[in-house]
Amino acid sequence: MAHPSTSEVFIQGITHGGKTFRPSDWAERLAGVMSSFRPGGVRPGSHLSYSPWCIPKVINGVKCVVVNRALQGHEPMAWDFVMNFARDNDLQVVEACLLPDVAAPAQR
Template sequence: MADSKKSHSPTVREFFIQGTTSDGRQFRPSDWAERLCGAMSCFRPDGGRNAHLQYSPYVRPILLNGVRSVVVNEAIREIEPLAYHFVVSFAKDNDLQIIDACLLPDEPKTPK
């Protein structure tokens, strides 16, 4: 019996919402990224009981070059279009910069 699953993993598409406005001002409050990600914590692959205690893997805070930011995995668009719209609208309504990119995994450390 042939395996119907594809042997390669799908390309992960992400974008960053940076905590700076289009005119370069820092967005306030300073914990905006954690608040936004906390509101999105229930959107998880497993939908677990303790989802409110962890950030969603689709919307997570990060410090990017010293700027509070949020990494958004575009898979959330398929999982819950309204959640995706909420995050994108938040960025646009607050004049935050949106950058198409993706995080690269850390390289494994090799012993010396």
């Protein structure tokens, strides 16, 4: 399902049949469950933010969860959980690398 040469996988909120996955907040829920899996482990208050290894995003109008491969090395069972979630719900998984947002140039 995922190739080890990519740095991230995108779990897309679209089934292989082309239907939008529901509920509409699935990405935030999945990322929230994964919030405790982070570099350095759980710290006080870390449950209040998403893990840098599992981030909900909207990409080209599609809700996604971007899962960093570092999760697989540090918490294999957590990695299996998100990959099984995608498989069990027939969600499309794309291997890619998330690029940082670039600020738009100032207009004069």
